[in-house]
Amino acid sequence: MSTPLEKVEDLWFLDGNIFIRVGNNVCRVYQGFLASQSSVLSDMFAMPQPPEGANMLGGHPVMAFPDAPEEVTHWLRAMMLPGNFGSYPHKVTADQLLAVLRLSHKYDVQHLRRRALEHLAGLLPVDLDKIKAKGRDSTVNASLHDLDLSLYPRINAIVHEVGALWLVPALLYELHGQVQACYLDFIAEMPYPLTTQLIIRLYKIAQLTSHHFSVARLVTHGTLCKRSPPCGATENGDLCGSAAMLHHEPLTYYSCADYYVDGVHYVDSQGHAYEGDADFCEACSQAMRARHTRACSKFWDELPESLGLPQWKDLLAAKASDLGDDAE
Ligand SMILES: [Zn+2]
Secondary structure (H helix, E strand, O other): OOOOOEEEEEEEOOOOOEEEEEOOEEEEEOHHHHHHHOHHHHHHHHOOOOHHHOOEEOOEEEEEOOOOHHHHHHHHHHHHOOOOOOOOOOOOOHHHHHHHHHHHHHOOOHHHHHHHHHHHHHHOOOOHHHHHHHHHOOOOOHHHHOOOOOHHHHHHHHHHHOOOHHHHHHHHHHHHHHOOOOHHHHHHHOOOOOOHHHHHHHHHHHHHHHHHOOHHHHOOOHHHOOOOOOOOOOOOOOHHHHHHHHHHOHHHOOOOEEEEEOOEEEEEOHHHHHHHHHOOOHHHHHHHHHHHHHHHHHHHHHHHHHOOOOOHHHHHHHHHHHHOOOOO
């Protein structure tokens, strides 16, 4: 061989019968075992090696995949090493997850494609009550909140590539909530250009949020309050600050969580804190919560269509098909 290849130690089985080149490294694994995982691999192994390839090692052909070497290594480990890519909520890295998803889809390794999608489904629930509950327990969502922002466009590209569109609304809703600064700053700081489709979709989410969660829609007008003096008669409560948070992560506005305002730590929901600051009467508070609940349902129902995606009914059918009927 022209380039000396280094063994991938944990993917080197002494009695392995196929060599797989990944970049400048080589793995020695079991052809029959890999073929049993997918018909695509089985067909690939059955094809005669081109004689001019002449990549031989110890009398065996060396094959290579046309994919990024680090992706192939993650994927081979997921297939070959028990426990390497456990089921959700087993910890996996983002690189590992995306590599296993992409290549398992491409080479039709169904059980790993499903397992990878189960991880994403766990991180990105499509059920409104689960999303609201996640706001209450910051530890559940920690792994996704820890993600580097630049990973979202990558996840977005791969879920499109593998046809798992049912993940897109929740993914973009999360991204919308994670973009702290203005969108233009976020777009400019990404390590590679975002697709026009993604930029338009983020804009659509911002638009839909403003539409359903405007303060004027949620808060009872002072003239309709029966208390004396009526709610809103005094200038209590930071309406602008609260509205900014409401538009940021509207669905968890009434979910208890840790949050900070001007460096002060609170454990409460944004909504309850706002009601307290604004000194709302019980009737006005309850009316605001009821309007918020309705706004959440409408926003979530309308989100797929506003993003140009199929309706939830079709997305959920695709999800059930991807994950198996027993999932949810
Ligand atoms: Zn009132």
